[in-house]
Amino acid sequence: MTETPPSNWRDIVTEFRARPFGQHSAGLQTLLDRFRAEPIEGKPFLYMIEQHRRWALAHFSTTRPLTWTVDRDTVFDRIEDAEWHVFRRRWRDRYGFDPEEA
Amino acid sequence: MPAMMGAVVMGYADRRSLRAGEEIAIKVSAEGVETYSAEVVRLIAPDVGPPPHAYPYRADPVASPVNGRHPARAQPLILGSLIDVPASDAFAGTAAFTISLRVLPTRLADEPRVLVSTLNAERSAGIALVLDTDGTLIVEAAGPAGPAAWRSNVRCPVGGWSALTVAIDPADGRVAATAIGLPGHRMDRAAMATGEGRLDAPIILEHGPLRLAAGWDVDGTPAAVFNGRIERPRWLPGWSDTSERLAFCQLAPDASPPRNAVADWDFAQAIDSERVIDVSGNGHHGVLHNMPARGVTGSLWDTSEIDWRANPAHYGAIHFHDDDLIDAGWENDFTVATGADWPSGCYAVRLSAGEAEFFVPFFVRPPAGQRNADAVFLVPTCTYSAYANLTVRVTGQWNELIHGRLTVLDGTDLLLLSHPGLGKSTYDTHTDGSIVLYSSLDRPVTNFRPKGRIYKFCQDLLIIAWADAAGFELDMLTDEDLHREGADALAGYRTVVTGSHPEYWTTPMLDALEGWLRDGGRMMYLGGNGFFWRTAYHPSRPSAVEVRRTGMERIWAGGAGEQVFSTVPEPGGTWARVGRPPQTICGVGFITQGFDASAPYYRRSDADDPRAAFILDGVPDQVIGDFGILMGGAAGYEIDRYDRGLGSPDHALVLASSGGHSNLFDLMVGSIVDILPTTDPDAPDPLRADMVFFETEGGGAVFSVGSIAWSGSLAWNGGKNPVARITANVLTRFNDPAPFPMP
Numbered sequence: 001m002t003e004t005p006p007s008n009w010r011d012i013v014t015e016f017r018a019r020p021f022g023q024h025s026a027g028l029q030t031l032l033d034r035f036r037a038e039p040i041e042g043k044p045f046l047y048m049i050e051q052h053r054r055w056a057l058a059h060f061s062t063t064r065p066l067t068w069t070v071d072r073d074t075v076f077d078r079i080e081d082a083e084w085h086v087f088r089r090r091w092r093d094r095y096g097f098d099p100e101e102a
Numbered sequence: 103m104p105a106m107m108g109a110v111v112m113g114y115a116d117r118r119s120l121r122a123g124e125e126i127a128i129k130v131s132a133e134g135v136e137t138y139s140a141e142v143v144r145l146i147a148p149d150v151g152p153p154p155h156a157y158p159y160r161a162d163p164v165a166s167p168v169n170g171r172h173p174a175r176a177q178p179l180i181l182g183s184l185i186d187v188p189a190s191d192a193f194a195g196t197a198a199f200t201i202s203l204r205v206l207p208t209r210l211a212d213e214p215r216v217l218v219s220t221l222n223a224e225r226s227a228g229i230a231l232v233l234d235t236d237g238t239l240i241v242e243a244a245g246p247a248g249p250a251a252w253r254s255n256v257r258c259p260v261g262g263w264s265a266l267t268v269a270i271d272p273a274d275g276r277v278a279a280t281a282i283g284l285p286g287h288r289m290d291r292a293a294m295a296t297g298e299g300r301l302d303a304p305i306i307l308e309h310g311p312l313r314l315a316a317g318w319d320v321d322g323t324p325a326a327v328f329n330g331r332i333e334r335p336r337w338l339p340g341w342s343d344t345s346e347r348l349a350f351c352q353l354a355p356d357a358s359p360p361r362n363a364v365a366d367w368d369f370a371q372a373i374d375s376e377r378v379i380d381v382s383g384n385g386h387h388g389v390l391h392n393m394p395a396r397g398v399t400g401s402l403w404d405t406s407e408i409d410w411r412a413n414p415a416h417y418g419a420i421h422f423h424d425d426d427l428i429d430a431g432w433e434n435d436f437t438v439a440t441g442a443d444w445p446s447g448c449y450a451v452r453l454s455a456g457e458a459e460f461f462v463p464f465f466v467r468p469p470a471g472q473r474n475a476d477a478v479f480l481v482p483t484c485t486y487s488a489y490a491n492l493t494v495r496v497t498g499q500w501n502e503l504i505h506g507r508l509t510v511l512d513g514t515d516l517l518l519l520s521h522p523g524l525g526k527s528t529y530d531t532h533t534d535g536s537i538v539l540y541s542s543l544d545r546p547v548t549n550f551r552p553k554g555r556i557y558k559f560c561q562d563l564l565i566i567a568w569a570d571a572a573g574f575e576l577d578m579l580t581d582e583d584l585h586r587e588g589a590d591a592l593a594g595y596r597t598v599v600t601g602s603h604p605e606y607w608t609t610p611m612l613d614a615l616e617g618w619l620r621d622g623g624r625m626m627y628l629g630g631n632g633f634f635w636r637t638a639y640h641p642s643r644p645s646a647v648e649v650r651r652t653g654m655e656r657i658w659a660g661g662a663g664e665q666v667f668s669t670v671p672e673p674g675g676t677w678a679r680v681g682r683p684p685q686t687i688c689g690v691g692f693i694t695q696g697f698d699a700s701a702p703y704y705r706r707s708d709a710d711d712p713r714a715a716f717i718l719d720g721v722p723d724q725v726i727g728d729f730g731i732l733m734g735g736a737a738g739y740e741i742d743r744y745d746r747g748l749g750s751p752d753h754a755l756v757l758a759s760s761g762g763h764s765n766l767f768d769l770m771v772g773s774i775v776d777i778l779p780t781t782d783p784d785a786p787d788p789l790r791a792d793m794v795f796f797e798t799e800g801g802g803a804v805f806s807v808g809s810i811a812w813s814g815s816l817a818w819n820g821g822k823n824p825v826a827r828i829t830a831n832v833l834t835r836f837n838d839p840a841p842f843p844m845p
Contacts, residue, residue, distance in 0.1 A: 021507055021733065022699030023764045036503040043502070048512040051159075051553050052151035055510065066497060066519055082508060 002096030006031075013091075013099040020083040035090045040066065044086050049075065055082055109134040109456035111174075112517065112524075112546035114430065118483050118645060119580040121467045123442035128451050128462055129432035131546070132174035138455040142166040142438055145448040145463065147567035148552040148560045156731050157567040157817045161452065161552065164444070168436045174455065177433065179523025179545070182327030183394035183426035184316035185367075185378055187386050192364045193220045193337065194307045198271035199364065200342040201231060202350040203335035204284070204401045206419070207260045207328070209534035210235050215328040215424075216317040217266075218335060220310055223318040225249055227306040230317055231268055232326070233258055241268065241277050243305035250303035256281040256295045260330075262288060263401040265351035269342040275301035280347035284401050296344055312337075314367070314378075314388065315422040324391075327424035329534040333400040334418055337365040337386075355402060356415040370418035373397050373410055373668055378420075393428040393540045393646070395421035397668030398661060408663045411671055416663075423532040427525030428646055430545040440466055446474050446577040448481075448566055450552070460514065461551040463559060465578040475575035476837040477597035479566065482558075482604040483543070484581035484611065484637055487647040489558055490547045492527045493518050506698025506766045510555065514548050524548065528649040529658060537658055539668075542646035556732060557739075561813055562601040565628055568816035569599075572830055581611055585639050588614040592623060597836040602629040602813045603740065606637040606647065609672060616687055622800035624836035628829070630791065630810035631692040631740035633684035636677050638667040650674025678748065686749035689794035690742035690808040693776065696767035700738025700811040702728035703758035703793055713845060714755050714795055716835045717805065721824045726758055726793075729823065732814030736825050738763070741791035742808030753845050754796035760809070761787040795832075801841025805832045 006012065012028045024032065040060055047058035047070045057074040061067040076082040091099045113130040120126050132138040146160035163169075201218055214232045221228035221244055229243040237257040243250040256279040258264035263284040270277050278298035285292055314335060319325035334355035339362070342350060353359060359366065365386040371379040373396045378388040397410045400419035410417035438451060450463040465481050468474050495501060496518050501509045518524055526532070528541045543550065550559050569576050576599060583591050585608050592598065592614065604627075612633065619625060640646035651658045652665035652675030666673050673680055684691035703726040709718055727736025737760030744750045767789050768777045776788040791809040798804065815825040 021764075023762070029765055032506070033503055036506075037500070038502075040497055040499045043499075045502075045509040045511055048510055048554075051149040051512070052156075052556075058511070065522075068516060068519065079507070079510075086508060 003094055005095045009099070016087055017084060020080055035087070046076070046079070046082055053077070055079065057082065057085065109458040110517070110521070111135070111138045111453045111455040111458045112460050113451065113453050113462045114432070114544065114546050115462050115464050116434070117464070118543060119465045119467060119583050120440065122440055122444045122446065122469050125437050125439045126464050127434040127437045129177065130172070130435040130453060131177035131432065132455050133176050135174045135455040137171045138174050138453055139171050140436065141169050141452045143450055143452050145450055145552050145563055145566070146570050148556070148563035150556050150560065150564070151731060154820050155818045157571055159552070160567070161450070164449065166438055168438055168451070172435060177430070178323070179427070179430055179521060180323050181392070181427050181523050181525065182316055182324045182424045183390065183392040183422045184324055184327060185314040185388040185390055187312040187314070187365070187388040189309055189311040190386060191309050192384060192386065193312050194309050196273045196307070197339065198269065198273070198341035200267060200269045200338040200340065200347070200350065201335065202265070202267040202338065202353070204263055204265050204333040204355060205258050206263045206331040206401070207233060207237060207258055208331070208536060209329035210237055210260055213326055214240060216313070216326045217315065217328060217332065219313045219317040220307065221317055222310055223320050223322050227308040228310060229270060229305065229307060233328070239266065239268070239279050239281070241270065241279070241301065243301055245303055245305035247303045250275070250301040250305050252277045252299045252301050254279045254299070255297040262290050265401070267342065267347040267350040269347060271341055272305050272307050275304060277301055278342070278344070278347065280344065280351055282348070282351045296347065315394070328422050329424055329532070331398065331400070331419040331421045333369060335367050336363050338363050355400060355418050368418065369396070369420050370400070370414040373414060373417060374671065392426040394423065394426055395539050395668070397664060397666055399663050403663055405663065409666045409673070410668070411666060421536065423534060423536070425522070425526065425533050427523070427545060428540055428542050428643065442469055448563065448578065458513070460546065463550055465580050467578055467583065473577055473594050475577045476595065477574065477576050477599055477833060478579045478592065478595045479576040479599045480584065480601065480604065481562065481578055481580045482601040482606070483645065484585070484606040484608065484639070484647060485604055486550055486558055487541050487543050487645050488528045488606045488635070488637065488649055489549060490527050490541050490543055491518060491524050491545070492549055493530045504697070504766065504769060506696070506764065512554055514551065514554055517548050528647070537651065537660055539650065540646060540648050542643060544643065544645055556814065558603060561603070561810070564813040564816060565599065565602065568813070568821065568826060568829065571821050572826065574830070574833055582639070582644050584611045584614055589618045592618045595623070596839060597624045597626060597833060599626045599833070600629055600632060602810050604629055604632040605634045606649070607633050607635070607677065608637050608639050612677070612682065612687070619687070619798050619802050619804065620800050622798070622802040622841060624802050625688070625804045626832055626836060627688040627804065627806040628812055630742050630808055631695070632742070633687055634676055634692055636672070636674055636680055638670040638672065638674070640669045648674070652679065683748040684742065685745050688804055688806045689750045689754045689796055690744050690792050690806050691748055692772070693741055693743040694767045694771040694789050695740040696764055696770065697739055698733065698766050699764050700730060700733040700735030701760045701763050702726055702735050703737055703760050703791065705758050706756055708755040709757045711755050714757055717757065717795060717828055717831050719831050721827050723824050726828070727812070727815050727825045729818045730811055730815035731817070732811040736812050736815040737791040737809040739810035741789070742806070743788070743790055744792040744794055750794070751796045754794050756792050756794055758793040759786060760791040763789050797842040797844050799844060803836065803842040805836070
């Protein structure tokens with residue numbers, strides 16, 4: 001079951017796309033804190049394929065002891081693109097729609 | 103792609119620092135390959151991204167006979183702390199005996215855990231006291247018919263002290279046990295249970311060693327390592343009936359038993375050692391392995407003392423963990439002979455096998471009595487030890503939240519998951535949730551390399567790279583050298599350049615630096631959160647550190663009443679808590695941290711003081727460092743502030759201050775006062791990095807940037823930027839012997 005997004009959700013999405021790192025509005029920071037506080041089990045992270053140049057999406061296992069998987073088909077040349085990819089996925093999981101397509 | 107580990111190669115060295123012309127031994131383990139490659143390199147610049155804003159990665163090859171392929175072998179990583187007592191006939195024979203001890207289990211999971219064992223690896227003789235996963239005592243034994251066991255009705259539950267006494271008669275297999283709960287100030291039941299039974303097969307007790315807190319696996323390695331505390335274990339002659347067992351349970355650990363003991367291990371003695379003393383007079387002294395925690399409270403502790411030195415009897419416990427590791431103990435694979443003509447610098451042996459790569463860094467000093475430069479770079483190896491194998495960065499739930507960005511890991515980082523035997527850092531918790539007190543570089547260390555996260559050694563190489571590119575010579579000196587040699591290690595140098603995060607300092611290190619500065623030395627503190635934690639170096643294990651995070655009321659909090667190091671007779675905690683805040687030596691001290699975005703400094707009026715003219719020569723900018731590879735600014739990661747009340751010199755100049763840090767910096771403040779609203783709209787942002795300069799009485803001077811991120815801006819625009827200019831200005835003047843007059 002998905003939640004209803006905040007009424008100013010478009011502003012929040014726009015703000016994140018413009019500035020994924022640094023000072024955020026209270027609404028965006030609250031949302032990011034919830035996203036980023038996920039348990040480590042199943043949590044996404046970035047696997048550095050080339051030192052500080054290319055990153056692949058990766059996930060920790062959903063059970064302990066922790067292992068990991070790397071999705072070498074989902075690769076980023078910019079950290080900001082990876083942040084947006086994960087933000088969209090988390091948004092879909094929580095609110096049931098893609099913030100980019102809405 | 104599934105998480106498959108292919109070839110793995112890892113290694114470490116027998117030391118971190120040596121003089122040109124000396125040798126260093128390298129220990130290697132390689133898995134999944136027949137051979138691996140070794141290559142000696144001189145590290146000039148880390149691999150932190152493409153130019154023009156980072157210097158190109160430079161690991162210059164160094165000619166050495168060890169360069170080339172080597173046969174691979176796997177070397178073991180054996181976790182778990184315990185006590186070994188040498189073999190004796192005293193633990194053998196057919197006469198009845200009694201074992202009494204106090205025990206505080208902290209984690210009983212997965213499998214039964216051993217308290218005391220003489221049960222040999224072959225399972226052909228011996229006896230063991232074991233706690234099952236629910237705390238139930240099991241007596242395990244072995245004899246001619248194989249294993250024997252008796253499951254008692256006595257429990258030692260997790261989280262509380264219990265006194266336990268077990269009587270055993272090998273001749274007829276009779277066994278009896280009594281336990282009482284010792285709730286202390288808790289409202290737990292003071293439960294008492296007693297039971298008697300018989301082992302289900304005949305047993306033999308033969309000449310052999312005794313082990314406390316673990317058993318022997320079939321290959322002789324530790325098995326079923328106990329998580330928790332043990333106090334005053336005694337091996338007593340003769341059978342004990344119910345009333346005698348109860349009396350033994352009630353006997354205070356610091357009282358003498360009514361019988362002459364076969365062995366009586368008093369952990370309240372020699373707390374500062376890796377030995378345990380048998381006070382029975384029979385000489386069954388024991389040796390610790392993998393440094394379980396000492397100087398920890400026992401069942402007698404009543405809060406009247408918080409220092410084990412004042413009342414050792416209250417600290418008569420040892421805390422064992424199944425994931426303790428202080429020294430991997432690997433065999434040497436080869437020795438690197440450095441040449442007397444090798445320039446002082448950062449070196450490493452690069453190990454590789456297939457796609458696997460691992461670095462074993464070391465630091466070469468000039469030959470004794472020589473120096474190659476006016477300035478010396480103080481490699482913060484004490485801090486590297488404290489952070490070695492920082493597992494929480496991989497497994498911590500809150501990393502992404504407090505860093506404000508996705509966690510980035512590479513294959514070397516993930517060795518901590520695939521090879522948990524690598525052990526943990528002082529920021530991690532043991533499997534039972536207690537904080538890790540001891541850490542070392544005597545094992546493969548995944549975060550001690552010129553790649554990966556730009557932090558610690560990888561980041562310090564940014565300063566080395568800048569100095570090389572800017573034409574400055576820097577000799578190398580490690581914290582371990584400064585600790586051992588004191589101010590003599592700095593003799594002849596004019597300037598000490600610190601790393602980006604020199605956070606951990608022992609008393610000898612800090613005394614040496616302070617004395618040297620008072621005598622006219624100069625220091626460039628090019629980092630943040632420095633001089634923060636008082637640290638102990640183990641007296642005989644050069645890279646092993648001890649940290650006690652006294653006063654931390656949140657994560658990493660130490661045990662109540664356990665603020666004093668076990669390895670040296672000093673209280674731990676922050677230097678501020680023992681009266682030497684960082685501000686006293688460098689003018690600034692830690693205020694907060696944030697890893698999502700860095701900020702620039704803004705010039706302040708002190709920058710126009712003629713005393714500071716040499717620092718800002720050629721830097722007219724009002725905004726300094728609004729660029730950098732460490733989150734876009736020169737002020738960030740961890741930042742320090744001038745604070746007169748905490749000891750910043752009153753004549754210090756605050757040349758520039760950062761501001762406008764993100765809301766994640768609010769999250770990590772040490773004091774809520776720093777984020778409370780202010781009524782003064784003109785008050786400076788309390789969350790800031792201050793750039794500070796001051797002179798010392800002996801003609802010396804200190805320049806501090808108070809920011810870990812400073813080094814990430816040095817290479818910006820090919821090194822043509824205000825941060826690099828300021829750094830060069832200061833180093834040039836500091837290397838000039840002309841004394842600085844006090845204002």
